[in-house]
Amino acid sequence: MINEKAVFFSRVLMETTLTFHIIYATLGVGVPIFIMIAQWVGIRKNDEHYILMARRWTRGYVVSVAVGVVTGTALGLQLTLLWPNFMGLAGNIIALPLFLETFAFFFEAIFLGIYLYTWDRFEDQRKHLLLLVPVAIGGSLSATFITIVNSIMNSPQGFDIANGEIINVNPILAMFNPAMPTKVAHVVITAYMTAAFVLAAIAAFRLLKGSWHIYHKKALFLTLKLGLIFSIATAIIGDFSGKYLANYQPEKLAAAEWHFDTRAQASLVMWGLLNKETEEVSYALKIPYGLSILAHWDPNSIVIGLDQFKENLRPPLYIHYLFDSMVTIGMLLVGLSFIYWIGKKLKWKWVNSKIYLWLIILSGPLSVIAVETGWWLTEVGRQPWVLRGIMRTSEAATTNENVNLMLILFSLLYLILGVGTIVVMTRMFKKYPVEKEIEDRMLEKGGVNS
Amino acid sequence: MSYEVIGITVLWTFLYGYLIVASIDFGAGFFNYYASVTGKGHVVQKVINRYLSPVWEVTNVFLIFFYVGLVGFFPSLAYYYGTALLVPGSIAIILIALRGSYYAFHHYGNKGRLGYQLLYGATGLLIPASLSIVLTISEGGYIKLNGTNVSLDYGALFTSFYSWAVVLLAVVSVLYISACFLTFYAHKAGDEGAFRILRKYALFWSTPTILASFLVFWAMSDHNSEHFAKMLDVSWLFVLSFLFFVGAVYFIWKKKRLGLSFIFVMLQFATAFYGYGAAHLPYLLYPHVTIYDSFTNDTMAITLIISFLAGLCLLVPSLYLLMRLFLFDNEYVQGKK
Numbered sequence: 024m025i026n027e028k029a030v031f032f033s034r035v036l037m038e039t040t041l042t043f044h045i046i047y048a049t050l051g052v053g054v055p056i057f058i059m060i061a062q063w064v065g066i067r068k069n070d071e072h073y074i075l076m077a078r079r080w081t082r083g084y085v086v087s088v089a090v091g092v093v094t095g096t097a098l099g100l101q102l103t104l105l106w107p108n109f110m111g112l113a114g115n116i117i118a119l120p121l122f123l124e125t126f127a128f129f130f131e132a133i134f135l136g137i138y139l140y141t142w143d144r145f146e147d148q149r150k151h152l153l154l155l156v157p158v159a160i161g162g163s164l165s166a167t168f169i170t171i172v173n174s175i176m177n178s179p180q181g182f183d184i185a186n187g188e189i190i191n192v193n194p195i196l197a198m199f200n201p202a203m204p205t206k207v208a209h210v211v212i213t214a215y216m217t218a219a220f221v222l223a224a225i226a227a228f229r230l231l232k233g234s235w236h237i238y239h240k241k242a243l244f245l246t247l248k249l250g251l252i253f254s255i256a257t258a259i260i261g262d263f264s265g266k267y268l269a270n271y272q273p274e275k276l277a278a279a280e281w282h283f284d285t286r287a288q289a290s291l292v293m294w295g296l297l298n299k300e301t302e303e304v305s306y307a308l309k310i311p312y313g314l315s316i317l318a319h320w321d322p323n324s325i326v327i328g329l330d331q332f333k334e335n336l337r338p339p340l341y342i343h344y345l346f347d348s349m350v351t352i353g354m355l356l357v358g359l360s361f362i363y364w365i366g367k368k369l370k371w372k373w374v375n376s377k378i379y380l381w382l383i384i385l386s387g388p389l390s391v392i393a394v395e396t397g398w399w400l401t402e403v404g405r406q407p408w409v410l411r412g413i414m415r416t417s418e419a420a421t422t423n424e425n426v427n428l429m430l431i432l433f434s435l436l437y438l439i440l441g442v443g444t445i446v447v448m449t450r451m452f453k454k455y456p457v458e459k460e461i462e463d464r465m466l467e468k469g470g471v472n473s
Numbered sequence: 474m475s476y477e478v479i480g481i482t483v484l485w486t487f488l489y490g491y492l493i494v495a496s497i498d499f500g501a502g503f504f505n506y507y508a509s510v511t512g513k514g515h516v517v518q519k520v521i522n523r524y525l526s527p528v529w530e531v532t533n534v535f536l537i538f539f540y541v542g543l544v545g546f547f548p549s550l551a552y553y554y555g556t557a558l559l560v561p562g563s564i565a566i567i568l569i570a571l572r573g574s575y576y577a578f579h580h581y582g583n584k585g586r587l588g589y590q591l592l593y594g595a596t597g598l599l600i601p602a603s604l605s606i607v608l609t610i611s612e613g614g615y616i617k618l619n620g621t622n623v624s625l626d627y628g629a630l631f632t633s634f635y636s637w638a639v640v641l642l643a644v645v646s647v648l649y650i651s652a653c654f655l656t657f658y659a660h661k662a663g664d665e666g667a668f669r670i671l672r673k674y675a676l677f678w679s680t681p682t683i684l685a686s687f688l689v690f691w692a693m694s695d696h697n698s699e700h701f702a703k704m705l706d707v708s709w710l711f712v713l714s715f716l717f718f719v720g721a722v723y724f725i726w727k728k729k730r731l732g733l734s735f736i737f738v739m740l741q742f743a744t745a746f747y748g749y750g751a752a753h754l755p756y757l758l759y760p761h762v763t764i765y766d767s768f769t770n771d772t773m774a775i776t777l778i779i780s781f782l783a784g785l786c787l788l789v790p791s792l793y794l795l796m797r798l799f800l801f802d803n804e805y806v807q808g809k810k
Contacts, residue, residue, distance in 0.1 A: 089577030092533055093570035099537055103544060104562050107555030114548025115769050118541075119776050125541045126784040129534045133791045136527035137798055140805075157791075194776045422622055423559040436567050440574055447578045 030417045032426035033105040036433060040098050041402070042395060043437040047091035049394050052166045052211065053218025054084045055159040057246065062152045064245070072238045073245075074148060075460065077155075079452075080222065085139060086447055090440050092132075097433070105426065109409055109419035112189065116182055117172045119194040124168035131161025163211055170210045171198050177401070178202035178271055179410050201271050205264040206401075212256045213397065217390040219250030220356060224387025229457075231380045238457050244367060247383070251360035258353055262317065269318030272411065273327035275404035278338040279346040280314055285328040289314035294347050297340060338404045345400040352393035359386055476774040477764040478754075480546035483781060484539060485750045491535035492746065493650065493739060498532050499597035500651020501525055502572070504674060506594030516666040520659045522580070523808060527799045529576055531792075533569075545777050549767040550757050556623040557616050558607065565603040572596040598644050605643035609636045612697045613759035635689075635696035642685040646742070649678040653721065653738045657731040662806045672725060679722045683715070686745070697759060703752035710748030717741035 058077045065073030103110045134157040145151060181197030182189050223246040229239045268276035276282070281292050283302045291314045295307025312322035319326075329337055359382055366374030373379060409416040474482075501521045508517040544551045572593060579589060610616060615630045616623060630636050652675035659667040694701040704711070717740045724734035755763040768774070799805055 086577055088530070089574050092530055093573040096533060096537055096573075097566045097570055100540060100562060100566050103540075103551045103555040104559045105555075107552045110544055110555060111549045111552035114544045114551055115773060118545030118548070118769060118773055119780060121541050122545050122777055122780060123784075125534065125538050126780075126787065129531070129538070129784075129788055130791060132530040132534050133788075133795050136530060137795060140527040141798065190770065192770045192772045194773050421556050421559060423556055423624070425560050429559065429563045432563060432567055436570055440570065443574065443578050 025417050026420070026422045026424070027417075029422055029424065029426050030420040032430050033420040034416065036426060036430045037101060037105055038399075038402075039430070039434060039437065040094065040101055041398065043441070044091065044094040044098050045394060045398055046391055047087045047094060048166070049214045049217050049391070050084070050087045050221060051091040052162045052214035053216070054080060054087070054222070055155065055162050056215055057218055057222055057249070058084065059152065059155040059159045060249070061245065062148070062155055066148050066152060070241075071464070072241055072461075075238070075457070075464065076242055076245075078142070079457065079460070081139070082451060083448055085135075086444060086451070088135065090444055094437070094440070095128075097436075105421055106409070106419045107421050109414065112414060113176070113410055115189045115192055116179065116194070116197045117175050120168045120171040120175070120198055124165045124172070127161050127164035127168060129161075131158055131165065134158045134161065163214075166211050166214060167207050170207045171203055173401075174200055174202035174206045176408075176410055177206070177405055179413055184413065202267060205260060205267045208260045209257070209264055209397075212253055212260055213394055216250060216253035216257050216356070217394055219246045219253055220360075220383075220386040220390040222246045223250055223360075224384045227380045227383035231377060231384065234456065234458065236458060236461075238461070243383070247360045247363050250356065250386075251364050254353065254357045254360060258357060261350070261353065265317040266319065269326060272404075274329065274332045274336065275338055275342075275401075276318065277327060277329045277332075278340055279342050279400060279404060281340065281343050282314060282326060282328045284330055285325060287315065287323050287325045288312055289318070289326040291317060292343075293351075294344075297343070299340070336407060338406050342400050342404050345396040345403070348396040349393050349400060352389050352396075356386055356390060356393075359383065476771060476778070477546075477768050479778060480542075480768070480774060481750075481754070481757075481764050483778075484542045484546065485747065487535060487539040487542060489743060489746050491532075491539055492742065494528070494532045494535055496601070496647040496650035497654045498525060498529060498651075499601055500648045501655065502597030503594045503648060504651065504655065504671070506590045508670065509590055513666075513670055516664075517655075517670055519808065520655060520662055520664055520667045520671075523662070523806065524655075524658050524799070525576075526580060528795065529573070531795070533573060536569075542777075542781075546769055546774065547757060547762075547764065547767040548769055550762055553616070553623055553758050553762055554607070554610075557610065557625040560625070561603055561606045565600060568596045568600045568603065572600065598647070601643040601647045602640045605639050606630070606636070609633075609639045611753065611756070611758055612693075612700065613756075613761075614696065616758070616761070618761065633696070635692040638685065638688045638692040642682075642689050645678060645681040645685050649675065649682040650738060650742065652678055653725065653735055656725060657735045658800075658806065660728075660731045661803065662808065664807075672728070675725050676722065679718070679725075683718055700752055700756075700759065704748065707748045707752055710744045710751075714741050714744040714748070717744065 058080050061073045061080065062077040065071065065075075065077065134154055138151065138154040138158060141151070141154070175197055178200040179197070180200045181193040181195070183191045223243055226239045226243040226246065229236075230243065265276065268279075280289075281295075281297055281302075281304055282289060288311070290312060291310040292304055293308040293310070295304045297304055314326050315322050315324045318324060363374050363379070363383070365371075405411060407415050407417070409419045501524075505514070505518055505521055508514045575589065575593065579593075609630070610625065612635065615626050615633070615636070617626050652671055656668060656671040656675045659671050690701075690704075693704070717737045721734045721737035721741060724730045724737070753759075755765060757764055757767060769777075
């Protein structure tokens with residue numbers, strides 16, 4: 024008994040929640056790494072500016088964590104409220120990583136509370152660094168476990184099915200499924216990358232607004248240098264993800280690449296327009312052998328096309344644009360941070376120019392967009408399955424009549440939370456710029472350090 | 474003990490943990506507002522914020538823990554509750570989300586106005602009311618089964634004497650638990666002004682709490698006589714609960730041994746909560762779902778129990794550290810650090 028309307032609205036509501044949540048979640052995983060690094064650099068170089076950086080980032084981070092926590096709670100409970108049939112079946116397999124995620128989150132929450140409220144309690148800065156380690160580890164671990172839950176949906180294994188019942192469950196095998204290594208690595212690294220560019224964008228924005236304080240320059244250089252490392256790592260892992268798809272979920276890769284006919288020496292299609300009737304692509308940038316190399320490391324390898332899949336088991340073709348957006352932004356970010364780094368080494372003046380600062384500012388929102396498109400790609404690319412090969416999305420949804428009403432309520436909630444975040448963050452940092460805080464802290468410390 | 478019983482005991486313990494920590498939080502929101510309106514805001518708020526700020530996130534985790542454990546140990550239960558609770562569940566989530574994030578916005582951002590405090594106080598009472606619906610419908614009689622289709626019978630729910638009795642108990646006990654804890658905390662802080670006010674709240678809410686408990690008993694005997702009969706079998710637990718109540722109120726009245734008095738409050742609710750829970754077994758949703766027919770496979774159950782024990786080895790020391798720093802550290806509590 025499938026209620027088409029409920030299925031549709033459940034999908035929209037889930038997408039809305041996820042789209043909103045991952046902005047905060049990604050920053051929640053990425054930013055503590057930077058807080059920890061800044062604290063560490065500050066101790067090592069004996070430079071108060073980095074310690075201050077850690078504190079200022081933390082203040083913003085706490086606000087984003089708060090929204091991340093509450094929307095994460097919503098997401099968790101919505102899994103059951105919107106997809107009761109899915110949870111009834113998959114709960115037998117995904118319970119372990121879901122449970123472990125909660126532990127990691129608990130761990131992070133405890134130490135974040137301690138870190139925040141002991142700021143001036145210990146003389147020794149190294150103790151504060153020690154408190155940050157579990158916060159950062161907890162954040163990355165919860166991202167790991169929740170991504171494992173998602174990888175199980177893409178590549179379910181570790182159980183048998185008899186008469187619609189799940190038997191012979193092996194929870195560990197289910198967790199270590201083929202999708203898991205690339206997915207987890209990609210999610211965690213892109214979270215670090217996104218945090219790097221968002222923090223860099225903030226520093227660049229302050230510089231552009233005329234605050235030429237050395238603090239912002241230090242912040243910009245630190246974040247972009249790390250941004251370069253993380254964006255290169257993202258690209259490499261992205262390539263591995265492509266190879267995973269080619270082997271285990273070829274329909275997703277084929278739809279993302281508009282690769283209709285199974286063939287060797289397949290070329291990679293970037294952008295372009297599709298004629299759905301003739302399955303012909305125009306205005307596209309084609310990289311010969313590109314797809315074969317992406318799929319199997321071999322320009323002559325055969326890549327499975329959409330022709331191998333029944334019409335009703337193919338993902339929607341618009342995911343091509345999501346794939347392209349994600350990859351294009353990723354490449355731009357590598358280039359942007361690389362040029363900045365080289366420019367700083369070689370003392371090129373123009374990397375400090377207003378135009379370049381504007382590009383860095385843009386990189387912040389762009390990296391968030393890349394995260395969004397990446398998640399839409401992976402989620403929509405799994406359609407029509409919720410558990411690939413086992414359960415259709417339409418079979419998983421609730422039959423309740425009121426999902427559309429809930430969609431309105433939750434959209435309002437996210438609107439309020441989104442506006443609230445912006446207002447609070449702006450007030451927090453505009454009212455108390457770094458120059459003022461340095462002054463205050465110097466008075467407190469009796470003027471030590473620069 | 475069978476895995477099913479271990480599973481439900483673990484979950485029940487987490488729900489109990491949430492009941493205590495969340496009650497302190499929810500009640501604090503109400504007192505915060507009430508004290509502001511009556512012009513005593515500044516006296517009480519300091520004590521409330523010193524305790525709440527470092528722990529509010531941890532409070533939230535208890536709820537998630539319970540929920541994740543529930544779908545982990547009893548996945549097919551997710552089907553019944555998930556389908557039936559879409560509307561009340563979503564409303565509870567929205568209230569929790571507004572409350573949690575606006576606490577952070579207010580606390581780390583800018584200082585809020587009275588309207589915000591009203592919202593904060595009101596959600597603190599609405600959330601326990603909406604969450605208590607889950608316990609109410611677990612008694613049976615509010616869910617319609619039509620083939621495999623599950624739906625919540627709002628008419629039955631809103632006109633039922635039992636469901637309103639539970640809501641009443643949820644709200645007044647939140648206020649009672651919170652006031653007792655804050656009384657203890659203010660006393661520890663050496664904040665005489667806050668202590669006097671909060672002690673009055675605690676004593677005031679003790680009477681409605683115990684009356685509402687009796688009301689729920691009475692309503693239960695009418696609504697689900699099978700469950701009521703089983704509760705009579707463990708009536709010693711409820712007698713014990715009443716004695717703890719008397720002890721707690723006595724110490725608060727006498728203004729001494731306030732730490733012990735809050736332990737009595739916790740025991741009062743522990744005995745009643747476990748007594749209620751034990752009598753509810755084996756049903757998770759009377760009379761449709763028992764802990765046996767909704768239980769997950771054995772392998773997953775063992776893995777969950779093992780990971781739960783391993784997780785506790787990590788959590789208990791961390792929680793102890795948190796409490797040492799913010800609850801048992803006199804200098805912090807007194808606002809010197």
